Every structure is written in structure tokens, then in C-alpha cells.
Amino acid sequence: MAEWFGKTARPAILAASRSARLRHAAERMPLTRQVVRRFVPGESQDDVLAAGTTLLDSGRFISIDYLGEDTRDSEQATRTVSAYLSLLDALARRSDAVHTGVRPLEISLKLSALGQALPRDGERIALENAQLLCAKADQAGVWVTVDAEDHTTTDSTLSIVRELRADFPWLGTVLQAYLKRTYADCGDLSGQGSRIRLCKGAYDEPESVAHRDPEDVDVAYLRCLRVLMEGDGYPMVASHDPAIIDAAGVMARETGRGPGDYEYQMLYGIRDAEQRRLAGEGHHMRVYVPFGEEWYGYFVRRIAERPANMTFFLRALVSGR
Numbered sequence: 001m002a003e004w005f006g007k008t009a010r011p012a013i014l015a016a017s018r019s020a021r022l023r024h025a026a027e028r029m030p031l032t033r034q035v036v037r038r039f040v041p042g043e044s045q046d047d048v049l050a051a052g053t054t055l056l057d058s059g060r061f062i063s064i065d066y067l068g069e070d071t072r073d074s075e076q077a078t079r080t081v082s083a084y085l086s087l088l089d090a091l092a093r094r095s096d097a098v099h100t101g102v103r104p105l106e107i108s109l110k111l112s113a114l115g116q117a118l119p120r121d122g123e124r125i126a127l128e129n130a131q132l133l134c135a136k137a138d139q140a141g142v143w144v145t146v147d148a149e150d151h152t153t154t155d156s157t158l159s160i161v162r163e164l165r166a167d168f169p170w171l172g173t174v175l176q177a178y179l180k181r182t183y184a185d186c187g188d189l190s191g192q193g194s195r196i197r198l199c200k201g202a203y204d205e206p207e208s209v210a211h212r213d214p215e216d217v218d219v220a221y222l223r224c225l226r227v228l229m230e231g232d233g234y235p236m237v238a239s240h241d242p243a244i245i246d247a248a249g250v251m252a253r254e255t256g257r258g259p260g261d262y263e264y265q266m267l268y269g270i271r272d273a274e275q276r277r278l279a280g281e282g283h284h285m286r287v288y289v290p291f292g293e294e295w296y297g298y299f300v301r302r303i304a305e306r307p308a309n310m311t312f313f314l315r316a317l318v319s320g321r
Contacts, residue, residue, distance in 0.1 A: 001275070008028035011283070014186070016320055019210075021168075025196045029256070034301050036295055037295060037304050038235065038269040038291075039238060039267065039268060039269040039270070039290075039298070039299055040067070040268070040290050040291060040295045040298065040299060041049065041267075041268065041291060042291055043081075043287065043291060043292055043293050044291070045083070045086060045087055045090060047291055048064055048289055048290075048291035049090055050089075051268065052289055052291055053111065053204075054063060055114075055268075055287050055289070056094075057319075058276060058279065059276075059279040059280065059285075060275060060276075060279045060285045060286065060287050061102075061103075061104040061105070061284060061285065061286035061287070062104065062105060062106065062285055062286065062287055062289050063106040063107065063108045063143075063145060063262070063265070063287070063288050063289065064087060064091075064106070064107050064108065064290075064291065065107070065108040065109075065110075065147070065288060065289070065290040065291070065293040066080060066083045066084055066087065066107075066113070066290075066291060066292050067113045067290050067291065067292035067295055067297075067298050068110070068113040068260065068292060068294040069110045069113050069297065070078055070112045070115050070117055070123060071112060071115060071117060071118070071175060072117060072118065072119075074115060074118055074125070075161060077113065077114055077118065077126075078200075079113035080113045080114060081114065081129050081132065083135065083292070084107060084109070084133050084136075085132075085133070085136060087107065087132070087141075088107070088136045088140050088142060088220060091105050091107075091140055091142050092139070092140035092141065093141070095140055095141035095142060098142060100258065102141060102234075102263070102284060103143045104235050105140075105141065105142045105143065106142060106143040106144065106145060106172075107133070107137060107142060107143075107144055107145075108144075108145050108146075108147050109130060109133065109145070109146050109147060110146075110147045110149060111126045111130065111146060111147075111149075111153070111156070111157055111160060112126075112131075112149055114126040114129040114130055114215065115129060116153065116156060116157070116212060117153075117158075117279070121157075121159045123156055123160065126149050126160060127160050127163060127164070129198075130144075130146070130160065130164055131164065131167070132241070134167070134171060135167075135168075138168060138170075141197055143170060143172060143195075144171055144172065145171070145172030145173065145174060145195065145197055145236075146160070146161050146164070146171065146172065146173045147174050147175065147176060148173075148174040148176050148199070148201075149203070150203040150205065151179055151203070151205050151209045151210065154179070154181070157173075158173070158185065158189070161173045161189075161243075165194075170191045170193065170195065171195070172195035172196065172197055172236065173189065173195070173196060173197070174197045175189070175196055175197070175198055175199075176195075176199055176200065176202075176213045177198055177199065177200050177201060177204075177220045177221035177224050178200055178201035178205065178210045178212075178217045178220060178221075179201060179209060179210050179216060180210060180211065180220075181207065181209070182220070182224055182246075183220070183223055183224055183227065183262065186198070186224045186231075187225040187227055187231075189233075190227060190228050190230070190231035190232065190233045190235075191232055191233060192232040192233065193233065193234075194231070194232070194233030194234065194236045195233060195236060195238040196228055196233055196234075196235060196236060197238050197265060198221065198224055198225055198228060198236065198237060198239075199234065199238040199239065200217050200218075200221055200239065200241075201217070202301045203301075211244075211253070214303075218241070218243070218244070221239070221244060222244070222247055222296060223295070224245070225237065225247070225248060225251060226251060227252040229248075229252060229254075229255045229257065230255055231264070234261065234262060234271050235262040235263075236262070236263050236264075236265050236286070237250075237262065237263065237264050237265065238264075238265040238266070239264075239265075239266075240266055240267070240271050240273075240274075245274075247265065248262070248264070259282045259283045260284065261301075263283070263284030263286055264278050264283055264284065264286070265284065265285075265287070265288060266285070266286075266287060266288070267287070267288050267302065268287050268288060268289045268290065269270070272301075275287060
């Protein structure tokens, strides 16, 4: 099942995530929107703040993502920035006054949503928008992590991250283990004060740049994680895989890291009981909580990541709830 899913079903599902026709059809189906709530708590800021409050009250940390990517319209990029500024105002009222140590509140940014892909001066616009949001977040006591997207954006994204780190050394970034370049990137970016979120990767990438066999991806993830655990930064283990979660704990002990020297991260709606267990044992456990109207691509990629997610979706469609 896992081999068939990884080699056959997953590429087809990822192709569907890019289909405008399927997106429009899904957005018109009340049942689909109901099922989406498992992974996306809502479209409004109030929706995501309510979900975030519940998670914080349970001892977990949060990273909020305003959904949207690959923006080709400068007005849309401006609206995205405005949405994040409003969110940061709300989070500032909930954050601790002292901004030291690990911050429970975080936002995640996709640079393509901030204008990176605009045809004229896209990188400069994305950098300036990210600088504005990082400054606002710092005042609010909120961390920022820059998300990874498909491999064609990686060089641009990491270049912008390096510029941002000059003023905001606490800035986090995401590296995707299935990309063949990531082992080297982990070594380059995991210096003192760095925060690296390591995930497997959620885009349909060619074999020339990415490992496509699930077992190869697992091996690559563990190699990259070892680099981060042995480095001087703060590793963020973004995985729902029980084997990787166990391996991270072993590596942390081997490298002398305590529970406060790294964190686990999972997606909203996935393995909630495991999230609670890790938080209950004293680990830093951060939940990635998305919101917004542009939920289709994110939702379909979640189905593509794990056979269990697709099974959940199909059962919901059959049962009608």
C-alpha cells in the first residue's frame, strides 16, 4: 500500500493540487469544506486564533500560516502582508512581555505569497515585505519561520533568509529532506542561533533534484537531522513519522540536548494524541495552524503526504460527514 501510494497515487494527487478546475469544484462542495476543517480550522483570523488558544492551553506551541502562495499580483501580496500585520496585532495581545527563550507564538511565511514570483523586482518586494513582518513580529514577541516551496525557489528563498538573518538572527527557515541539496544546506545554515525546521517535503519534484522513493527520503531525513542535532542551532523536527520522532529523541540524548534544546512540529489535525503526549512529557511541541480562503492546495498536499490522510478523506466522503 505504502509503495503504491508513494509511486502512483501521490504524484496524481499532487497534480490535482495544481488544477484550477478541481479547485473550483472542491470549493463549491459543502462536504469538502466540512472535511477540510480537520486540517484547516477556518478562513478567518478569529477561527485560527480560537484554534490556537486551544492548543496553547494544552501546553503546545503554535505556528500560524495565512494560506496563499505563488502570487503573481502585487495587490494580492499587499493583502497578504495586511493579513499578517492584523494577525500580529492580535498575537501581541497574547504574547509574553519578555521576549527571551523559545517563543510559543510563531508565524510561517511563504515568500511567494509576499511577491517573490512577481515579474518585476519580485525578490526585492518579498524581502521588504518580510522585513516589515519580522520587525512587527519581533515587537510582538512572535517568531517567524520562512517556509520552503518547490525547488525552483530554493536559491532565492535562502538568499532572502540570509539577508533577513542579519537583522533578525532568530529567524527560522524550512529545509526539505527529500531535496538532494539539503544535506549541504543543513551544514551551511545550522550555525549558532539558527532555527531550522526539517520536513520531508510536500511537492512533486523531479528525480534529478529529489529523492522520490519513500525509504530514500527517510534515510535523507535522518542524515540531515543528525547534522542539525550535532550543530549549534535549534532543530525543529517536523514529522509525524513515529520512527523519526523516536530517532530524534535518541539523537538529542546522544548530542547532549535537553527537551528545551529542540522541538517537535506537527500539522494541525494530524496525530493530536501524539502531540499531547510529547507536550505532556515536557517536550517543545509546535503545531502548524493554517487559515484563509486559499486552502485547496494546502489541503490536497496533506492528502498526498500520508495514506492515512487519504483514507480519512475517502471515509468522510462515503459517510457524508
